[in-house]
Amino acid sequence: MHIQKLEVLVEVAKTGSFSTAGQNLHISQSGVSQDIKKIEEELGVKIFERSRSGVVQTNEGSIIIHKANEVLLKYGELIDEARKILDIHSGNLRVSTIPAFMTHLLKPLMEFKNLYANLTVEMSENITELTVEYIQQNKAEIGLICIYEDLLKNIENLHLEQILEGTMKVYVSSDSPFALKRTITPEELLQQDIVLYNGDYIKWFTNHFQNTFGKMNILFSSNQTEELSRTVSSGMAITFAPDFAIKNNTYLLEGKIIEVDILNYEPINVSLGLIYTKNRQPTKIEKHFIKFLTSELQYYIN
Structure with a gap:
């Protein structure tokens, strides 16, 4: 189970509302509803009872929510330790993306910023061809693009990681x-x-x-x-x-x-892919962001 599903679960329990939880987490109400349904199906436990006035925790649900809070607390401790090990405290990161995926990136970027509060992320919306130019001209460190046949010959000098088919x-x-x-x-x-x-x-x-x-x-x-x-x-x-x-x-x-x-x-x-230059080694923050973004996009889109 992905950690974000637990965050959705706890937020619904806190607010007593799918719509308010969605607003707080920047997720659509239908997205929240789907996440809760998946959690209940995965665990085989009815966590909430729906009513016109909102949602109410079941007795079994209260136990699950308590454990979810404990997991999130431990997850926060884990992130703090990882931050100390990586010694990543601040920095700048420039990301160029096709406009269609800006909405998909908002949630992962917020999560990443929560990990590194002093990190500055500069986002620019560009068509794929311009994003390729940005990476080649060192105007951005990471690009998110659609991959198609005619494009491949123009990115031979770049690293390409396919995220989704x-x-x-x-x-x-x-x-x-x-x-x-x-x-x-x-x-x-x-x-x-x-x-x-x-x-x-x-x-x-x-x-x-x-x-x-x-x-x-x-x-x-x-x-x-x-x-x-x-x-x-x-x-x-x-x-x-x-x-x-x-x-x-x-x-x-x-x-x-x-x-x-x-x-x-x-x-x-x-396909959807990430590109970055071959001319230099990615920094620690860039490597971590690439792994984080790949995982988060696969979760949010799937």
Whole structure:
């Protein structure tokens, strides 16, 4: 069980509310609910009773929550000891990321800052190609990018660590006929109005698709994921994105938009990766951040 699940458990117990716990931990209410459900299923114990006024601990749940508090206390002691051993007290760290993952990074960054209060982290949002340039030009130490075929030849001089493997999916309104079928063909895609996230991987995928099947009816592109999700949920258009990029999207979790598979088309595989330079050895803080970020992103996205 991941330590963050215990933090969610304790916060729900403290506040008596999924929504308040979510606000305090910067997690959606549905995300909190899912975490609690997973904990109860994993332990085989009913921890909370739900009611209109909030949540109440069961007798068995009170025992579990008490133990969770003890574990978190010990975890804090463990982190203090690790900090002493590594002798990491302060420093600067520059991270460049594709904009779609800024929301995914907020929680891990807050956790990392809790470990090293004097650490300064500078975040910049850039498309993948610009993030590669930032690392190559020493404007950032670590980059988070989408990995695709055409990009690989441009990063041969960088270390690349693949974090997640994903698949390109189509996202439609819950009222769409494709929501029932859960599949769509390239020919059917060409008949739809489409909105796109304005990222270089999406542009590469779109160009590849159009060169194969013909011109799409693209209404607009935007970096505003809320605007794109709202447009799709209203039924005005469809969109596509890597499944890991949208997995915790509120509209998806609430069933307002539905994930659909693309039939009879390759390539649809995409990966998320970390890059950093080969020209020098990463510092202790950079090595720790890379390991920490990899673990946290895999947890939050999965």
